Amino acid sequence: MKLGFNEATCMKRSNVEMDLKLCEKYRYDYIELRLDMLKDYFTSHTIDDLKEFFKKSHLKPFALNSIENINFCSKEKWNELVELFTFGCRVAQEIGNPYMIVVPTMYEGVCSKTEEEVFIDSVNVLNKLTDIAESYNVRLAFEPIGDKRWACNSIRQAYEIVKIINRRDVGLVIDCINFYLNDKCADIEYLRKIPLDKIFVFHINDCEDLPLGVLDHCHRLFPGDGCIPIKEITNILKKKGYDKSASLELFRPEYWKMKPEDVIRIGADRTRVFL
Numbered sequence: 001m002k003l004g005f006n007e008a009t010c011m012k013r014s015n016v017e018m019d020l021k022l023c024e025k026y027r028y029d030y031i032e033l034r035l036d037m038l039k040d041y042f043t044s045h046t047i048d049d050l051k052e053f054f055k056k057s058h059l060k061p062f063a064l065n066s067i068e069n070i071n072f073c074s075k076e077k078w079n080e081l082v083e084l085f086t087f088g089c090r091v092a093q094e095i096g097n098p099y100m101i102v103v104p105t106m107y108e109g110v111c112s113k114t115e116e117e118v119f120i121d122s123v124n125v126l127n128k129l130t131d132i133a134e135s136y137n138v139r140l141a142f143e144p145i146g147d148k149r150w151a152c153n154s155i156r157q158a159y160e161i162v163k164i165i166n167r168r169d170v171g172l173v174i175d176c177i178n179f180y181l182n183d184k185c186a187d188i189e190y191l192r193k194i195p196l197d198k199i200f201v202f203h204i205n206d207c208e209d210l211p212l213g214v215l216d217h218c219h220r221l222f223p224g225d226g227c228i229p230i231k232e233i234t235n236i237l238k239k240k241g242y243d244k245s246a247s248l249e250l251f252r253p254e255y256w257k258m259k260p261e262d263v264i265r266i267g268a269d270r271t272r273v274f275l
């Protein structure tokens, strides 16, 4: 697999310009840019600056993050979502970024929608977004978020949605902590059922050994420092032939306080062990 960096990892102290420079310095292969950070970047840069950077760098764009709360939108929310999505598609097309990550809706407490309601709505909205994305040559990577607050929270549930949609441009994000947050990877073998052409993005991270219900995204750790069976997960993906980005994605407040260069350097060393 290739080494990737997701901008959430240093987002509180870094910016697009700094992430690009540091990822190139530490020989990352891919970067997952964030849409909010890109909006900041474009207040003082142009799309040509970004194109120019990638033209002369080893580092390449991989996936944009992220279009969130896609399910059960009001008309007003949907229009806002489509506007951001279209902005992302335009940037992606210009810089040759293949994937856009889309995330199910989060509820305050537990999501109380039935699985069937989530299934029907997800198929509908993912189809609508793909209709837009196709004309920009962008593919949708749907990411289940493991906690029960999210409408779609297991790889099984997300794969059933993607499978029925059955479009070349719709696939999945496999994220270690989201896999673990659902049931502590109790059914790790399920990963073997997902065909390679439906695995678009892989997010690599570890986490603290906390009970489900307590464990959250702030407990993410560098790969190898926690309790997720990363080796088993990466072995299954490699056996399938997945050889694209393993993108380091951390949302840990402690790492946000560190110097971005230290996080990016340490992150590269820790992640390379699993590639």
Ligand code: ZN
Pocket: 143, 173, 175, 203, 249
């Ligand atoms: Zn992720």
